Amino acid sequence: MNYVLIGMPGSGKTTIGKILSEELKMPLFDSDEIIKEKTGKEIPDIFEKEGEAAFRKTESEVIFELSGKTGSII
Numbered sequence: 001m002n003y004v005l006i007g008m009p010g011s012g013k014t015t016i017g018k019i020l021s022e023e024l025k026m027p028l029f030d031s032d033e034i035i036k037e038k039t040g041k042e043i044p045d046i047f048e049k050e051g052e053a054a055f056r057k058t059e060s061e062v063i064f065e066l067s068g069k070t071g072s073i074i
Contacts, residue, residue: 004074021073028073034062 003020005013014030021028032043035058039046046055066074 002069002072002074017073024073026071026073027069029066029069031059031062031066031074034066035059038062 003024003026005017005020007013014032017028017030020026035046035055036042038061039058041049043055046058066072
Protein backbone atom coordinates (compact mmCIF):
# COMPACT_ATOMS: atom_id res chain seq x y z
CA MET A 1 0.00 0.00 0.00
CA ASN A 2 1.13 3.55 -0.77
CA TYR A 3 0.07 6.90 0.60
CA VAL A 4 -0.20 9.41 -2.23
CA LEU A 5 -0.40 13.08 -1.28
CA ILE A 6 -2.06 15.46 -3.70
CA GLY A 7 -2.80 19.17 -3.44
CA MET A 8 -2.07 22.63 -4.68
CA PRO A 9 1.50 23.98 -4.69
CA GLY A 10 2.48 25.18 -1.24
CA SER A 11 -0.23 23.16 0.51
CA GLY A 12 2.25 21.17 2.61
CA LYS A 13 2.55 17.88 0.72
CA THR A 14 6.32 17.68 1.17
CA THR A 15 6.14 18.62 4.86
CA ILE A 16 3.41 16.07 5.59
CA GLY A 17 5.20 13.49 3.43
CA LYS A 18 8.38 13.85 5.48
CA ILE A 19 6.45 13.47 8.73
CA LEU A 20 4.57 10.42 7.48
CA SER A 21 7.76 8.88 6.15
CA GLU A 22 9.43 9.21 9.55
CA GLU A 23 6.45 8.07 11.59
CA LEU A 24 5.50 5.14 9.37
CA LYS A 25 9.09 4.16 8.48
CA MET A 26 8.23 4.28 4.77
CA PRO A 27 10.35 5.78 1.97
CA LEU A 28 9.29 9.16 0.58
CA PHE A 29 9.32 9.88 -3.15
CA ASP A 30 8.70 13.56 -3.93
CA SER A 31 7.65 13.88 -7.57
CA ASP A 32 8.84 17.51 -7.79
CA GLU A 33 12.30 16.53 -6.51
CA ILE A 34 12.46 13.65 -8.98
CA ILE A 35 11.47 15.99 -11.83
CA LYS A 36 14.27 18.37 -10.81
CA GLU A 37 16.78 15.50 -10.67
CA LYS A 38 15.61 14.10 -14.01
CA THR A 39 15.72 17.43 -15.87
CA GLY A 40 18.49 19.20 -13.97
CA LYS A 41 16.18 22.23 -13.82
CA GLU A 42 14.02 23.97 -11.26
CA ILE A 43 10.30 23.63 -11.93
CA PRO A 44 9.65 27.37 -12.49
CA ASP A 45 12.46 27.32 -15.09
CA ILE A 46 10.80 24.44 -16.93
CA PHE A 47 7.51 26.37 -17.06
CA GLU A 48 9.22 29.59 -18.18
CA LYS A 49 11.59 28.16 -20.79
CA GLU A 50 9.76 25.06 -22.04
CA GLY A 51 6.15 25.67 -21.14
CA GLU A 52 3.52 23.86 -19.13
CA ALA A 53 3.11 21.07 -21.69
CA ALA A 54 6.77 20.07 -21.31
CA PHE A 55 6.48 20.10 -17.53
CA ARG A 56 3.27 18.02 -17.60
CA LYS A 57 4.89 15.48 -19.94
CA THR A 58 7.82 15.00 -17.55
CA GLU A 59 5.48 14.99 -14.56
CA SER A 60 3.37 12.25 -16.18
CA GLU A 61 6.46 10.14 -16.84
CA VAL A 62 7.60 10.49 -13.23
CA ILE A 63 4.14 9.69 -11.84
CA PHE A 64 3.98 6.60 -14.06
CA GLU A 65 7.37 5.46 -12.71
CA LEU A 66 6.24 6.08 -9.13
CA SER A 67 3.01 4.14 -9.67
CA GLY A 68 5.07 0.94 -9.58
CA LYS A 69 6.27 1.60 -6.04
CA THR A 70 4.76 -0.14 -3.04
CA GLY A 71 4.99 0.64 0.65
CA SER A 72 5.85 4.27 -0.01
CA ILE A 73 4.81 7.85 0.56
CA ILE A 74 4.45 9.59 -2.80
